[in-house]
Amino acid sequence: MKAIITALLLLTLAGCSSGLRIDRSHTSVNQDGRIQFVVLHYTNAPLERSLDLLTHGEVSSHYLIGDSPATVYQLVDESRRAWHAGDSQWDGRTWLNSSSIGIEIVNPGFIDTPTGRVWQPYTEAQIEALIALLKDIVKRNNIQPRYIIGHSDIAPARKLDPGPLFPWKRLADAGLGVWPDARAVAQQQARFSVNPPSISWYQQQLARFGYAIEQTGVYDVSTRHVLAAFQMRFRPQRFDGVADAQTAAMLQVLNSR
CATH class of the missing domain: 3.40.80.10 (Peptidoglycan recognition protein-like)
Incomplete structure (x- = not known):
């Protein structure tokens, strides 16, 4: 009988020790969804x-x-x-x-x-x-x-x-992405046609938009790839990765929105 009582007591204690209790009455305001x-x-x-x-x-x-x-x-x-x-x-x-x-x-x-x-x-x-x-x-x-x-x-x-x-x-x-305003692009393109920006400016603006690009100040292979990706999305008629006034204008308008 003593052995049975001891076994029951051990089972009861084991049940209590595994019964995790979590207090969820305090919620942090510093959080957001995992999916971004x-x-x-x-x-x-x-x-x-x-x-x-x-x-x-x-x-x-x-x-x-x-x-x-x-x-x-x-x-x-x-x-x-x-x-x-x-x-x-x-x-x-x-x-x-x-x-x-x-x-x-x-x-x-x-x-x-x-x-x-x-x-x-x-x-x-x-x-x-x-x-x-x-x-x-x-x-x-x-x-x-x-x-x-x-x-x-x-x-x-x-x-x-x-x-x-x-x-x-x-x-x-449809509200599911971003797109540069055509009129604003035309205005900026006229300005950049007269005063083209440096490669450093392109790299800074591409990084600001979201692309991963090293700030080398040089028109290197990586910069060409990123420019081509940007152009393929926003100017699919020509995505050669060449820095030009229209590409600069689209970057300027998108980053100023």
């Missing part, structure tokens, strides 16, 4: 191959938007980290897998032909699905419009997606 960015990609593969890669491969994303039909697949819960960004940086934050939601869109990207590179368009249904999805994500996570970015923004030396045919202005018009 949305990163947009193209898959560079058809739907079935994309699903296979994103569910059984080394990369993953929270969402995938198909092409025919434009079905939205959730592959990773938003509370968990997906492996879509890789070595990345934006606005001083690094390794954005931990602080972003990744959205992949089924699209082949580009095809290299004897006459040059041909980029492939997104379907209307895909863009409509993306806008609806983004509005939901942004509202729930309180994400700033300037933090809806492309893979080429956060890794300009190695990534091109979502490419020059991605409709960034359409997203901005």
Whole structure:
């Protein structure tokens, strides 16, 4: 009998010791959501191959938007980290897998032909699905419009997606991004045509906008990559990475908004 009483007492004490009590009556005002960015990609593969890669491969994303039909697949819960960004940086934050939601869109990207590179368009249904999805994500996570970015923004030396045919202005018009005012750009372009800025100025303005760029004061390979990424997003007709008055004007207007 004594042994039974001792065993029951030990079980009771064990239960009490494991009963963690947490006081949640005090809440800090110094906090925000874990999700700060949305990163947009193209898959560079058809739907079935994309699903296979994103569910059984080394990369993953929270969402995938198909092409025919434009079905939205959730592959990773938003509370968990997906492996879509890789070595990345934006606005001083690094390794954005931990602080972003990744959205992949089924699209082949580009095809290299004897006459040059041909980029492939997104379907209307895909863009409509993306806008609806983004509005939901942004509202729930309180994400700033300037933090809806492309893979080429956060890794300009190695990534091109979502490419020059991605409709960034359409997203901005829906409140899901930023876009420079055309009239203000024209005014600034006239000024920069007469008095072009230095490479140091470009590097400073690109960093201020969010890009990771070393402040060398030299028009080096890294600067060319970042300029090309910026141009591909805001001037997709020509993204050669050459510093010019129109690029300077767009940077000035965007950073003055």
